[in-house]
Amino acid sequence: MNKLIFIFSFLILQSCATINSKPIVEKPRILISSDIGGTDPDDFQSMIHLLMYSDLFQIEGLVSSPFGNGRKKDILDMIDLYEKDLPELKPQFPNLTHPDSLRAVCKQGTKLEAPYKGYDTATEGSEWIIKCAKNTTDQPLWVLVWGGLEDLAQALHDAPEIEKNIKVYWIGGPNKKWSINAYSYIVKNHPNLWIIEANSTYRGWFMDTESPKELKGKSYYNNYIQGRGALGKNFKNHYEGEIKMGDTPSLAYLMNGDPNNPIGESWGGSFTPIKHSSxxxxxxxxxxxxxxxxxxxxxxxxxxxxxxxxxxxxxxxxxxxxxxxxxxxxxxxxxxxxxxxxxxxxxxxxxxxxxxxxxxxxxxxxxxxxxxxxxxxxxYPLGSNWYSDKPAPDLFIGDQQGAKTISKHREAYLMDWAKRWQSINK
The missing domain is CATH 2.60.40.10 (Immunoglobulins)
Structure with a gap:
């Protein structure tokens, strides 16, 4: 009898624990393809931001895909700076990723733009995209492209079956200009890819015409970053500390909002499905x-x-x-x-x-x-999961389509980041 009472009591306690506990939310799996060290220094700023928020993600790949002189070493150098500031960041953000775990997933991608056919030969980076995309998991791999599409196009060419396992957020615009052959290959051969093609929305991240003075690009560094650790010192080297970080919206998209609903609100913008690529x-x-x-x-x-x-x-x-x-x-x-x-x-x-x-x-x-x-x-006709900049006139900033879907959140995401900077002592 006592044994039955014990079993019954145990089952009740287990039931209550299940009811009262919150569901475990898995961290998004991400792989970054970056042209850091290439033609635009803003990727260094975005990499600093990523490292300071590494506790929110499963970072499975950091691929150097440059136009210009950038190499994997540029990513490794940023991780070295992050390691110096980690002891001060850790007390408030204990789940930040260990630097060695980040170093282990740094890979070298292509160093040249794709030829007319849109792909060339496999790289360490393209092969790593395939490997990560094939990992058995219930979650998609988010491929966040901060530069050209060459390594992604190569991966899709070499292993087209990974299309169903990945979701892509691509900072297009000028990157599309330089990566047009790789883009042509993907849009022609993978029209059913799940992708956000942000050609101009991302600019709302740094077009600060509507921001309070203290959050404008030239003020934010002085108010919240200056003098704070190795990362803060390095930040000044890129655009003299003025906020650009044009690739960060791809990460912010996963930080706030429902990433499975591109038409909804998020720090990384709001988008619309498109049925053709012009x-x-x-x-x-x-x-x-x-x-x-x-x-x-x-x-x-x-x-x-x-x-x-x-x-x-x-x-x-x-x-x-x-x-x-x-x-x-x-x-x-x-x-x-x-x-x-x-x-x-x-x-x-x-x-x-x-x-x-x-x-x-x-x-x-x-x-x-x-x-x-x-x-x-x-x-090019497209499938049902290709998203791009919203065309409504009231969402433009100047001639930048959809930019207000990001700029409206500027104060929220910059003040959230300021809290992380404040954990690093001057």
Whole structure:
């Protein structure tokens, strides 16, 4: 009898514990692909932010995917600084990730942009994306892309089955311009990928026209960061401490709000599903009469000699606004080059080549918002999980589509970060 009473009492206690306990929320699994150390120093700022919030995530990969001189060492250097400040951060945030765990998942990705076909050869970074995506778990792997899509495109090419296991938040805009061939491969071959393509929304993170004075980009460093540890000292090296961190919205998206609902509110913005990705093919030159969507894929194709060279050979260059893009041989005497405008613009271009038919070609175009604009015959059709910047006029800041869906949360996320800085003594 006493044994039965004991068993009954134990079951009641277990039931009460289940009712009163909160469900365990798993930390999001994330992999960062960053062009840190490349053409834009803002990734260093974003990496500092990530490390200071590492307790909120399962960080499975830190991949160096640079345009320019950036390398895996740039990530490792930031982890070394984080390790110096960790003793002061730990008392208030005891679950911050151990530096050695972070070092173990640093990988070197591609160092060059993809050729016309959109992929090239596997890298340590692309293989790590595949490995992490194939890990058996109920959670998706969030691939947060802070630069070009090359390593992601390579991973999807080499292991297309991982598409169903990943969710992507990509900071597009200027990164799309430099990564247009990899983007073209993904959008054409993986239209059902779950992805947020943030071409302009992310700019609300650092466009501070509506912020209180103490939170403006030039004030925040002086008020909350200056003099605080090794990380604070390093922060001053990038944009002289002025807040940019243009890639951080991808992380903030997972910190506040429901990440499975891109149309809802979050620190990383609010988005809308899009059914097509805008694409225009010009057979020959374009003119100022040609109007396209900003952030669209533009492609110029020129006729030339049918040369006995491999497809994807670089044969000419196209220059717009003092920046140069490689043009490729497509076969059968056809040559092509792709470009994407990072904002509304009137663009002028010219070509250079040792092949006379490809040299000194000139033209213009006009790109406008909202993206993705009206459908055209060459657009890429998309599945049901491709999201991008909201087009409502009242959500623009200047010409930046959707930016107010982030800027409205500026005080909340910056003051949350300020609390973490305050745990590091001056």
């Amino acid at each position: 694409r225009t093919i010009f057979e020959g030159n374009s003119s100022k009469k040609d109007t396209v969507a900003a952030y669209a894929e533009l492609e110029w194709r020129f006729k030339g000699p049918d040369l006995p060279i491999p497809q994807d050979s670089t044969c000419f260059t196209l220059e717009i606004s003092n920046q140069t893009w490689p043009g490729y041989y497509l076969g059968n005497g056809i040559y092509g080059v792709r470009y994407s405008s990072k904002k509304p613009e009137t663009g002028s271009y010219f070509t250079k080549s040792a092949i006379p038919e490809l040299d000194a070609q000139r033209g213009q175009f006009v790109s406008i918002t909202p993206w993705p604009g009206k459908t055209t015959p060459n657009d």
